[in-house]
Amino acid sequence: MRIKVTSIYVDDQEKALRFYTDVLGFVKKDDVTQGPYRWLTVVSPEEPDGAELQLAPNDNPAAKA
Template sequence: MKIKLTNVYVDDQDKALRFYTEVLGFVKKADFSNGPFRWLTVASAEEPEGTELQLARNDNPAGKAYQQALFQQNQPAANFYSSDLQADYERMKARGAEFTMPPTDVTASKIAILNDTCGNLIQITQLTRG
């Protein structure tokens, strides 16, 4: 068994697609509509056939409440891994990413947190443990 899909709620799917592809460097995997519903996913450019991230519209009241509660509590909605956090931080910052926490050493890792401009905080982690 493996994880194939997970999601984050976003307040604007077009803006989210631009952010996740142009700033984070992911690639678009699926983008199709059925009436008002839009199925939109991205994946890591390093593993394009790997786990997909659905950029789900937060028009569901429960999803919207969940997204807003996480953001208000400064809790990341998703966590992505980097093998070189400092280089990824510099690359994303140059592309306009707004970091709420620059690369910071914590127990067994280094983390940075950024605002995805669509209602979420995203944590980037580089493991430093053996």
């Protein structure tokens, strides 16, 4: 069994994308917008088919607890 996607709650998806790509060296894999929703993931450049980190908006009440 492998984990393919895990979510990281972020306050600002653009800011988080810049941090994960420019500072940590990840690369953007998926960036899909549908209305107000955006599915944004990054991956390690060494494993582009490995685990994805979803940069999810922090609008979930559980994430703010």
